[in-house]
Amino acid sequence: MSSAPTVYDVAERSGVSIATVSRVYRNPDSVRAQTRERVLASARELGYVPSGNARGLASRSTGVLGLCFPDYSDPDAESEAEAGAAAFGDEPDEDVAMLYSDQIIRGMERAARRHGYALLIAASLKGGPESQVAKVAGRVDGFAVLARTIPTEDLDVISRRQPVVMLAGPRESDDLDHLDHIEAANTDGQRELTRHLIEDHGLRRLAYIGAEESPDVQARFRGYVEACRAAGIPAADEPDLRVSMMTQAEGARATDALLDRPGERPEALLFANDQMAVGALHTLERRGVRVPRDIAVTGFDGIALSRLVRPALTTVRQPMRQMGEEAVELLVRRLTGRQDKEPVSMMLPVSVARRESCGCPSPS
Amino acid sequence: MSSAPTVYDVAERSGVSIATVSRVYRNPDSVRAQTRERVLASARELGYVPSGNARGLASRSTGVLGLCFPDYSDPDAESEAEAGAAAFGDEPDEDVAMLYSDQIIRGMERAARRHGYALLIAASLKGGPESQVAKVAGRVDGFAVLARTIPTEDLDVISRRQPVVMLAGPRESDDLDHLDHIEAANTDGQRELTRHLIEDHGLRRLAYIGAEESPDVQARFRGYVEACRAAGIPAADEPDLRVSMMTQAEGARATDALLDRPGERPEALLFANDQMAVGALHTLERRGVRVPRDIAVTGFDGIALSRLVRPALTTVRQPMRQMGEEAVELLVRRLTGRQDKEPVSMMLPVSVARRESCGCPSPS
DNA sequence: ATGAAAGCGCTAACAC
DNA sequence: GTGTTAGCGCTTTCAT
Numbered sequence: 019m020s021s022a023p024t025v026y027d028v029a030e031r032s033g034v035s036i037a038t039v040s041r042v043y044r045n046p047d048s049v050r051a052q053t054r055e056r057v058l059a060s061a062r063e064l065g066y067v068p069s070g071n072a073r074g075l076a077s078r079s080t081g082v083l084g085l086c087f088p089d090y091s092d093p094d095a096e097s098e099a100e101a102g103a104a105a106f107g108d109e110p111d112e113d114v115a116m117l118y119s120d121q122i123i124r125g126m127e128r129a130a131r132r133h134g135y136a137l138l139i140a141a142s143l144k145g146g147p148e149s150q151v152a153k154v155a156g157r158v159d160g161f162a163v164l165a166r167t168i169p170t171e172d173l174d175v176i177s178r179r180q181p182v183v184m185l186a187g188p189r190e191s192d193d194l195d196h197l198d199h200i201e202a203a204n205t206d207g208q209r210e211l212t213r214h215l216i217e218d219h220g221l222r223r224l225a226y227i228g229a230e231e232s233p234d235v236q237a238r239f240r241g242y243v244e245a246c247r248a249a250g251i252p253a254a255d256e257p258d259l260r261v262s263m264m265t266q267a268e269g270a271r272a273t274d275a276l277l278d279r280p281g282e283r284p285e286a287l288l289f290a291n292d293q294m295a296v297g298a299l300h301t302l303e304r305r306g307v308r309v310p311r312d313i314a315v316t317g318f319d320g321i322a323l324s325r326l327v328r329p330a331l332t333t334v335r336q337p338m339r340q341m342g343e344e345a346v347e348l349l350v351r352r353l354t355g356r357q358d359k360e361p362v363s364m365m366l367p368v369s370v371a372r373r374e375s376c377g378c379p380s381p382s
Numbered sequence: 383m384s385s386a387p388t389v390y391d392v393a394e395r396s397g398v399s400i401a402t403v404s405r406v407y408r409n410p411d412s413v414r415a416q417t418r419e420r421v422l423a424s425a426r427e428l429g430y431v432p433s434g435n436a437r438g439l440a441s442r443s444t445g446v447l448g449l450c451f452p453d454y455s456d457p458d459a460e461s462e463a464e465a466g467a468a469a470f471g472d473e474p475d476e477d478v479a480m481l482y483s484d485q486i487i488r489g490m491e492r493a494a495r496r497h498g499y500a501l502l503i504a505a506s507l508k509g510g511p512e513s514q515v516a517k518v519a520g521r522v523d524g525f526a527v528l529a530r531t532i533p534t535e536d537l538d539v540i541s542r543r544q545p546v547v548m549l550a551g552p553r554e555s556d557d558l559d560h561l562d563h564i565e566a567a568n569t570d571g572q573r574e575l576t577r578h579l580i581e582d583h584g585l586r587r588l589a590y591i592g593a594e595e596s597p598d599v600q601a602r603f604r605g606y607v608e609a610c611r612a613a614g615i616p617a618a619d620e621p622d623l624r625v626s627m628m629t630q631a632e633g634a635r636a637t638d639a640l641l642d643r644p645g646e647r648p649e650a651l652l653f654a655n656d657q658m659a660v661g662a663l664h665t666l667e668r669r670g671v672r673v674p675r676d677i678a679v680t681g682f683d684g685i686a687l688s689r690l691v692r693p694a695l696t697t698v699r700q701p702m703r704q705m706g707e708e709a710v711e712l713l714v715r716r717l718t719g720r721q722d723k724e725p726v727s728m729m730l731p732v733s734v735a736r737r738e739s740c741g742c743p744s745p746s
Numbered sequence: 747a748t749g750a751a752a753g754c755g756c757t758a759a760c761a762c
Numbered sequence: 763g764t765g766t767t768a769g770c771g772c773t774t775t776c777a778t
Contacts, residue, residue, distance in 0.1 A: 025756065035765045037764070037766075053764085065540070067539070068755085068756075073520070074438075077758085078770070176431055388771055389772065390771080400771090402747085435771075436773085439756085748777100754773085761767100
């Protein structure tokens with residue numbers, strides 16, 4: 019493989035200047051048809067492909083949007099889908115469940131395509147100056163970041179130079195107040211789900227299982243508390259239990275811990291996400307506690323797994339895909355200058371999926 | 383937003399040369415700690431992010447791998463998932479089903495990450511010299527292409543300059559013989575599935591529904607024929623029916639056509655993909671033909687939808703995710719020079735998922 | 747350990 | 763229409 023041909027090679031071979039070669043690719047109509055054909059022909063013969071890097075450098079834009087998401091190295095993460103398949107009584111199959119990031123990717127890709135952009139995706143392995151983030155940032159015109167993927171200060175720096183939109187997770191601090199931001203209606207969703215449990219199923223002894231330091235979880239818990247208070251049910255200022263990671267394993271352990279506590283058993287377990295709730299389902303089955311007959315269980319997120327487990331999990335669906343699309347729309351607006359200076363903050367509506375695990379009838 | 387700071391700005395502000403700034407980011411250890419800190423500090427103050435384009439240009443490598451896939455604008459494609467949800471008796475939800483491309487993306491992203499690469503994805507809207515393909519090709523160190531996404535001749539040109547691996551779909555012509563290539567064992571899978579129908583379920587009147595011009599489908603049909611002949615069942619040289627697009631709608635229509643044919647009704651309908659088979663399920667239900675009691679139905683691919691429909695669809699699962707991973711491994715090997723000149727051709731094993739639609743017992 | 751200088755391949759003015 | 767000429771921001775020898 020000799021080194022790749024450049025505009026110069028093509029220009030020489032077709033007897034024109036490099037400027038003309040460039041024009042053929044950028045604005046074909048500005049070149050006489052005959053000349054154009056000649057250029058294209060020699061390009062083909064030479065195996066010429068314009069260097070995206072050189073183009074980007076010269077034109078100061080890449081035609082690429084980016085997405086940074088956390089490196090889900092949750093030990094469960096890899097096997098969740100399998101567990102789901104198993105719970106469904108089918109053979110293991112790692113491809114059933116769509117992750118969060120998959121859905122956002124899909125949404126962004128669709129929207130990006132509509133606007134003529136490609137999508138660069140990268141999970142952020144944290145690390146030095148050479149973090150994946152900077153790598154992405156340096157190669158795209160703008161990008162979206164899943165909340166808490168990136169150190170706040172890095173984001174702060176980068177967002178001064180190019181459009182950045184934060185996804186899923188309320189603004190963390192005032193430092194990032196100038197960032198665009200899209201989130202789901204966490205509080206509304208959890209409030210409505212809780213209300214459903216209380217009013218429609220008549221449950222009153224509820225337990226909430228949250229996690230440390232997650233703004234999303236805080237927002238959800240807030241909705242829970244609001245619904246409780248509205249119904250005249252006492253609710254603590256803190257979740258009944260906090261776990262460190264929101265995994266199936268932790269959900270399972272939390273359930274054991276909760277059931278082993280002295281006093282009356284709760285009538286419902288509300289988990290801050292689906293994965294924990296699924297873990298709980300396993301534990302409850304093992305202990306012979308029937309769901310929803312003996313106890314109701316709910317999750318949050320609406321991951322594919324939630325409908326595959328038995329009983330199907332009642333949960334709150336987040337519009338991840340739409341989130342991806344909105345992110346791109348916003349980025350494009352910023353890039354084309356049709357968007358005020360003001361930071362945008364969007365809240366996407368969620369919906370409660372009433373399934374079997376809360377006592378709602380099976381749809382079939 | 384003043385124009386973005388460059389190495390020069392950082393260099394000046396920290397009283398070093400641009401070479402040193404560059405070193406700080408590329409090879410931190412080659413710079414005295416004290417100097418390094420000074421550089422990093424001013425970089426932070428300035429909001430400096432290295433330009434990926436400039437780096438790529440100068441170093442002739444991007445640290446990015448790519449994937450080109452077709453623009454699935456199959457009218458069904460968008461609504462499949464919903465149909466699946468509906469079939470499952472649940473509310474519509476566009477996020478259940480993972481597409482092919484989603485799974486490949488996931489596999490590639492994972493593998494790319496392991497090797498320190500980011501992933502650039504783009505659906506190929508066909509078109510002039512400025513096709514999406516060229517855009518991707520110009521921005522990555524190597525890339526994978528879903529079969530028949532790109533005009534053969536373009537690929538031919540591009541593959542002379544950088545590693546390209548074709549996915550899913552046997553080599554189309556001798557022109558592309560020098561391309562690396564990964565496919566699923568289409569023939570093996572269909573042969574085994576057919577054998578299962580014949581030997582384990584004792585079915586003998588089979589009908590195969592294929593499509594035009596797809597190498598994958600040809601390979602599958604070949605497996606079907608082999609199994610038939612091995613069992614002493616006469617099999618035509620052509621599928622019993624060919625459709626133009628492998629969609630649910632076409633599958634439904636094909637089923638009507640087949641059942642309306644004079645003569646004995648087939649005992650089993652073997653479709654070349656899951657989508658058509660799902661369409662068939664709808665038609666059969668409408669006509670009051672029970673599956674699998676009155677007739678068996680099988681698909682191919684193992685899309686998520688296949689396990690959500692009722693009866694669950696017996697099918698052949700393709701390891702799409704693994705395909706993505708292997709593609710990256712191969713690209714990386716080529717890029718690091720640890721791979722012979724010889725084109726690699728890989729065939730990934732598939733597995734038969736025996737579910738209800740062929741008469742196998744429900745797992746629950 | 748650090749600096750100087752020459753590109754990398756293209757776009758964008760500006761001339762012709 | 764087409765050619766000329768500067769850069770774009772970085773990496774990379776080669777010196778020092």
